[in-house]
Amino acid sequence: MAATNGAHLLLETARDLGVEICFANPGTTELTLVDALDSVPEIRPVLGLFEGVCTGAADGYSRVSGKTALTLLHLGPGFANGIANLHNARRARSSIINLIGDHATWHLPYDAPLTSDIESLARPVSQAVIRLADVATLSADVTHAVALAMSAPGSIVTLIVPTDIMDAPAAANRSPALAAREQYRIPSPDEIADRAKAIPADADVIFLLGGSGALHEGAIRAAGRVADKIGARLLMESYPRIVDLGGDLPRLERLAYFPQDVIAQLGDATIVLVGAKTPVSYFGYEGQPSQLVSDEKLVILAEDNECGATALELLYERLKERSSSPSSPPPSARIRSNDLTPDEIVEELIVQLPEGAIISLEGSTLGGPFLRESYRAARHRVMTNTGGAIGQGLPCAVGASLGAPGARIVSLQSDGSAQYTLQSLWTMARENLPIIIVMAANHRYGILQTELKRADADLSLPAIETLTRLDNPKTDWTALAQGYGVAAIRATNSQEFAAALKRGFSHDGPLLIQAELP
CATH class of the missing domain: 3.40.50.1220 (TPP-binding domain)
Known part of the structure; x- marks a missing residue:
C-alpha cells in the first residue's frame, strides 16, 4: 500500500531494501512507527523487555543471516540502555540500523524530562548518525542508511526519528533504488x-x-x-x-x-x-x-x-611447497567422569551437537574448553563476545535463532553475565525459539577472580569476596527461567546433564539447563 505518513514511508523504504526484522522496545515517541508496522507485515516486530536485549539480538541476527536488522528504541535513555551490546556489535561489524524516537522538533526547546543529546550518545557506536528532518528527504535518508549498514564488512547506523516527521503526511513511497551492495574488495x-x-x-x-x-x-x-x-x-x-x-x-x-x-x-x-x-x-x-x-x-x-x-x-x-609440515597431535584419550565440570559439559556437547548448530558463547568457564575441543564436533558456527561488554550471549542467541530458522541454538552462558540481559528468556519463550541455554552456575565472577589471582590477591578477603562471589544468595536459574516461561532443568552430575541436553535437542522451544559447578 502507498505510504500515508513518514512512519509508513520509513518502513516501506526499509522493506523495499531488504530489511525483514525489527527488535523493538518502543515508547510514546515511537507510537506512529508501532502503528505503521501493522501496515508493513514484511518487517517482523520482535519485542524485547530491555533495550540491551534488542541491540544484542540485532547483533546476533546480523552475524548469522548477513542481513540488516532494525532496532526501535525510546529516546536517548532507551538508546543508552542498549549501547553496551551495540559496542559489541560495532566490534563484530554487524549491520544494524537503530531507529531512535525523539520529541517533535517544536517540543525540543522546552527541555522535557526525556530530552537528551542523542547524537552524542549514538556517535561512538555508529558509523553515521542521521536526524530525519523532512519527510520529503526521508526515503533518501533511509536508503543512505541501509547502504552504509550493508557495505562490507558491515556497520551500525543510527536514525533519529522525531514524532512530527513520523506523523507528517506522505503521499507515496518514493524510495530510490539502492545501489549495489559494496562487497568485500578482491585483492589483485x-x-x-x-x-x-x-x-x-x-x-x-x-x-x-x-x-x-x-x-x-x-x-x-x-x-x-x-x-x-x-x-x-x-x-x-x-x-x-x-x-x-x-x-x-x-x-x-x-x-x-x-x-x-x-x-x-x-x-x-x-x-x-x-x-x-x-x-x-x-x-x-x-x-x-x-x-x-x-x-x-x-x-x-x-x-x-x-x-x-x-x-x-x-x-x-x-608459494613453494616445503618439505616438512607440522602434524597436529592426535586427540588424547578422554576419561569420562560423573562429576559435572566444564570439561564434562563440553565433552557431552561435542557428542550430541547436531550438524548446523549455532553456539552463542559468553564467558570463560565454558568458552575456553569448548573452543579448544570444537574441532571434534559436527559442523557448527560459533559467535563470541567481540567487544567484552557482558550481557551479550543470551540476546545474541535470540537473534541467531531468528536469523537462522530451523537451526538449533546453544547458548553457553556464564551466570554472572547472564544477569545483565536475563529478560532475553521472555523473548525466547514468546517466540518459541529452539534454544538450549547451558548456564554455568559457579555462582561467582570467575574471570575477575582469575585476574585477582594473577595479581596475587587473597580471594578470601572480605571486600574481594563481597565483590566476586554470587552465592549469598545463590541464583535459582530454573525458577527464573520458569518465571519467564522457559522450561528448565537443574543438573548436578554429568549423567543428569547428558539427559537434560538430549531433552533440549528434542524440545519444541527453549530450555535452560542450570549446570551446578563446583
Whole structure:
C-alpha cells in the first residue's frame, strides 16, 4: 500500500531494501512507527523487555543471516540502555540500523524530562548518525542508511526519528533504488604477490584469521591448503564474530587470552593477518607489552574489508611447497567422569551437537574448553563476545535463532553475565525459539577472580569476596527461567546433564539447563 505518513514511508523504504526484522522496545515517541508496522507485515516486530536485549539480538541476527536488522528504541535513555551490546556489535561489524524516537522538533526547546543529546550518545557506536528532518528527504535518508549498514564488512547506523516527521503526511513511497551492495574488495594477483614477499620461505609462519571475511568455510579451507603446503599453523582471533568449526574443516587454534600466553603461543613465528587485527593485550598489564607481535613479524595478507578466501587462494598459487609440515597431535584419550565440570559439559556437547548448530558463547568457564575441543564436533558456527561488554550471549542467541530458522541454538552462558540481559528468556519463550541455554552456575565472577589471582590477591578477603562471589544468595536459574516461561532443568552430575541436553535437542522451544559447578 502507498505510504500515508513518514512512519509508513520509513518502513516501506526499509522493506523495499531488504530489511525483514525489527527488535523493538518502543515508547510514546515511537507510537506512529508501532502503528505503521501493522501496515508493513514484511518487517517482523520482535519485542524485547530491555533495550540491551534488542541491540544484542540485532547483533546476533546480523552475524548469522548477513542481513540488516532494525532496532526501535525510546529516546536517548532507551538508546543508552542498549549501547553496551551495540559496542559489541560495532566490534563484530554487524549491520544494524537503530531507529531512535525523539520529541517533535517544536517540543525540543522546552527541555522535557526525556530530552537528551542523542547524537552524542549514538556517535561512538555508529558509523553515521542521521536526524530525519523532512519527510520529503526521508526515503533518501533511509536508503543512505541501509547502504552504509550493508557495505562490507558491515556497520551500525543510527536514525533519529522525531514524532512530527513520523506523523507528517506522505503521499507515496518514493524510495530510490539502492545501489549495489559494496562487497568485500578482491585483492589483485599483483597485490598478493607483493604482500607475499614478506612471508619468509624458511621460518615458522602462523596465519591468524579473523574479522568478518576470513572465518567462513571458503577462507578456512583455503587457509588449510596454504598451511599444508608450507607447514604453517592456523589460528583464529580470541573472540571471533562468527566462525565455522568442526566436521572436516581444518582445525583452528584459538589465540590465547593473557599476553604471556599469546607470546608463548606465537613464539618467533611470522604472523600473517587475514582479516584479523594485530594481536594486542586485552588489558594493560604492568611489565607486559600492549602490542604482542612486533611490526617486523607482521604481514597483512588481507584487510577486514577484503576477501580473505581470494587472498589465500592467490597466495597458494605463489608459494613453494616445503618439505616438512607440522602434524597436529592426535586427540588424547578422554576419561569420562560423573562429576559435572566444564570439561564434562563440553565433552557431552561435542557428542550430541547436531550438524548446523549455532553456539552463542559468553564467558570463560565454558568458552575456553569448548573452543579448544570444537574441532571434534559436527559442523557448527560459533559467535563470541567481540567487544567484552557482558550481557551479550543470551540476546545474541535470540537473534541467531531468528536469523537462522530451523537451526538449533546453544547458548553457553556464564551466570554472572547472564544477569545483565536475563529478560532475553521472555523473548525466547514468546517466540518459541529452539534454544538450549547451558548456564554455568559457579555462582561467582570467575574471570575477575582469575585476574585477582594473577595479581596475587587473597580471594578470601572480605571486600574481594563481597565483590566476586554470587552465592549469598545463590541464583535459582530454573525458577527464573520458569518465571519467564522457559522450561528448565537443574543438573548436578554429568549423567543428569547428558539427559537434560538430549531433552533440549528434542524440545519444541527453549530450555535452560542450570549446570551446578563446583
